[in-house]
Amino acid sequence: MGTPVSPDATSEVVTATATGTARYLGRRRLYLRRFRRNRTAVAGVAIFLLLVLFSALGDLFTPYGYADTDFSALTQAPSAEHWFGTNQGGNDVYAAAVHGLQRSLVIAVSVSALTVAIAAVVGAGAAYLGGRVEKAGLAVIHFLLIVPSFLVLALVSHRLAGDWRVLILVLTVFGWMSTARVVWSVSTSLRERDYVRAAEFMGVRPLRIVLRHIIPNLGSLLIVNLTLGVVSTVLSETALSFLGFGVQTPDVSLGTMLADGAGTITSAPWLFAFPAGLTVLLTVSMTFVGDGLRDALDPTSTTGAAGGRR
Numbered sequence: 001m002g003t004p005v006s007p008d009a010t011s012e013v014v015t016a017t018a019t020g021t022a023r024y025l026g027r028r029r030l031y032l033r034r035f036r037r038n039r040t041a042v043a044g045v046a047i048f049l050l051l052v053l054f055s056a057l058g059d060l061f062t063p064y065g066y067a068d069t070d071f072s073a074l075t076q077a078p079s080a081e082h083w084f085g086t087n088q089g090g091n092d093v094y095a096a097a098v099h100g101l102q103r104s105l106v107i108a109v110s111v112s113a114l115t116v117a118i119a120a121v122v123g124a125g126a127a128y129l130g131g132r133v134e135k136a137g138l139a140v141i142h143f144l145l146i147v148p149s150f151l152v153l154a155l156v157s158h159r160l161a162g163d164w165r166v167l168i169l170v171l172t173v174f175g176w177m178s179t180a181r182v183v184w185s186v187s188t189s190l191r192e193r194d195y196v197r198a199a200e201f202m203g204v205r206p207l208r209i210v211l212r213h214i215i216p217n218l219g220s221l222l223i224v225n226l227t228l229g230v231v232s233t234v235l236s237e238t239a240l241s242f243l244g245f246g247v248q249t250p251d252v253s254l255g256t257m258l259a260d261g262a263g264t265i266t267s268a269p270w271l272f273a274f275p276a277g278l279t280v281l282l283t284v285s286m287t288f289v290g291d292g293l294r295d296a297l298d299p300t301s302t303t304g305a306a307g308g309r310r
Contacts, residue, residue: 034296042294047285058098066099114231115176119220123183149174154245220297227290
């Protein structure tokens with residue numbers, strides 16, 4: 001027979017659990033309210049969702065695929081048949097824009113998520129373990145930060161024929177260091193908190209402490225970096241593809257479309273205007289969302305507390 005538990009003790013446990021849950025839900029409501037008060041952030045979410053819907057469902061509204069050719073309509077201006085016009089090869093620009101946005105979104109979101117995950121584990125792990133592990137981790141971070149990553153990205157991507165999966169891998173390898181440096185800096189103070197010391201006293205393994213006690217308390221920092229990382233990845237992918245080192249034909253991305261349209265911006269401006277417009281909308285929307293999240297999650301932010309930008 002186990003030791004009986006008094007009703008008072010049971011009620012105290014239930015009350016404590018309910019109080020903790022209420023506080024958690026209260027914080028979530030507070031963050032959501034602060035975010036919703038920021039009109040530019042809400043507009044950014046709306047624009048981003050529209051772009052995602054366009055990339056996912058846009059091909060349902062055209063009979064053409066991004067690789068299909070219409071030799072009777074070479075470099076044709078926008079019309080009822082081809083909404084965004086056609087390029088020099090007779091490809092439908094609307095279909096190419098749908099696929100290009102889809103490809104750029106997949107690359108950007110994948111790279112941003114992977115870099116934030118690596119940065120969180122490496123930065124928090126180095127800060128918590130300290131000693132030689134911390135010195136070795138910082139040495140690797142600082143070394144990779146001074147490597148001319150753009151040249152390496154260009155060379156590797158070009159040698160591997162511009163495969164978008166390889167591009168994700170290379171952008172991830174050279175994209176996590178700055179975030180990891182920030183995570184390490186913040187984690188050096190978190191490792192001294194009482195809940196970390198209590199976990200150590202209870203014999204919790206270091207990896208579990210990093211994953212369950214340190215990284216979750218970096219949530220606001222990681223969420224903001226995840227959002228803004230999409231912007232930087234879109235710009236990197238677009239620049240590489242524009243210069244011929246990113247996604248290669250027959251595949252299409254926003255960068256390749258910008259590269260194709262740059263040479264005909266005066267004679268066929270629609271080839272450049274539509275992918276440029278999508279790129280601007282994507283980067284601006286994610287920037288608005290990132291700023292809104294930072295204001296909502298930062299308790300010292302006067303912008304979020306005052307109701308956001310008016």
